[in-house]
Amino acid sequence: MKNDQVVTGGPCWVELGSADPAAAAAFYRELFGWRAETDPRPEAGGYTMLLLDGAPVAALTPLYAPGQPTAWSVSFAVTDTDATAAAVTAAGGxxxxxxxxxxxxxxxxxxxxxxxxxFALWQPRRFGGAAVFNRPGSLGWVELLTRDVPGALQFYPRVFGWSVAAGEWYTQWGVDGADFGGMMRLDDRVPAEVPPHWRPYFAVTDVDAVVRRAAGLGAGTLLAPMDLAGGRRIAVLSDPQGAGFGVYLAGTEG
Incomplete structure (x- = not known):
């Protein structure tokens, strides 16, 4: 992600909905050093901030609806949630x-x-979103995995005005030319029951070491560490409850 702060139209926050928030908090504390701080108000529904050196980087929630999967979700910053929600509907969402x-x-x-x-829309008032991006232990990239690449190329620029850099195998999304994420096709190797989804990637100083540490904590590996162009190294993990997320070598954003 080329931006190091929240920009309108870009990702501003990620949340993990979990069937066992306490276990999830313990896992990510050991993996990334996050400290969990739960809102004590009953009306907050157990909403928990995840902090890196005191700065909010993500959140953790219980599962609020029957059938809701344990999964990460991505929020995008907007100036008017109602107007953007209407734009989503008008674009076929x-x-x-x-x-x-x-x-x-x-x-x-x-x-x-x-x-x-x-995905989610967030119109900030008192809370703007993550205070840290691209630093080890924080969000640095988001990725859409979908079976309808042409449809996504129509939908997201119409709703958000994103710039598009489309390659043969991978598309990068940007705001004013500053890329923050990408898109890959879910192909036949992916089980049909896996729905299209957004995946967050977190920066780390050593991808291989994080994968080993995650395995020791009960996580699975969906994509073993691999090198990409530009010195980038990534891996994709599944936490002990099944939520997928990626990690990448800090300093190689975009």
């Missing part, structure tokens, strides 16, 4: 939840693109 206010922190909605990849 769907509003799943909201729009609604979250205390005085901001206004959000959960939406889905036409292929049913779910």
């Amino acid at each position: 769907q509003v799943v939840t909201g729009p609604m206010d979250v205390f005085d922190a901001g206004r959000f909605a959960v939406v889905a693109d036409p292929a049913r990849a779910v």
Whole structure:
């Protein structure tokens, strides 16, 4: 991610919905050094901030709906949640939840693109989103995995105005030319029951060491460490409850 702060239209926050928040908090504390801080208000529903050196980098929540999978979700910053939710619908997507206010922190909605990849919209008020990007232990890239690449190329630029750098195998998304994420096709090697989804990637200082540490903590490896162009090294993991996320070598963003 070439931006080191929240920009309108770009990713601003990630949340993990978990069937066992306490176990998830322990896993990510050992993996990334995150400290969990749960909102004590009953109306907050167990919402937990995950902090890196005191700075918010992600969140952890219980599962709020029957059938909700344990998974990471990505939020994008907008200036008007209601207007963007309407734009999602006009572009062929769907509003799943909201729009609604979250205390005085901001206004959000959960939406889905036409292929049913779910993501969130966040209109910041008191809370802007992650305070740190691209630093080891923080968000540095987001990736859409979908079976409908042409549809996504139509939908997301229409809703957010993203720039597109499309290659033969991979597409990169950007805001004003600063890339923050990408897109890959879910091919026949991926089981049909795996839905289109957004995946976060977190920066680390040593990809191989993090993969080994994650395995020792009960995680699985979905993609073994591999090198990409530009000195980038990545891996994709599945935490002990099955939530997928990526890690990449810090300093190789974009």
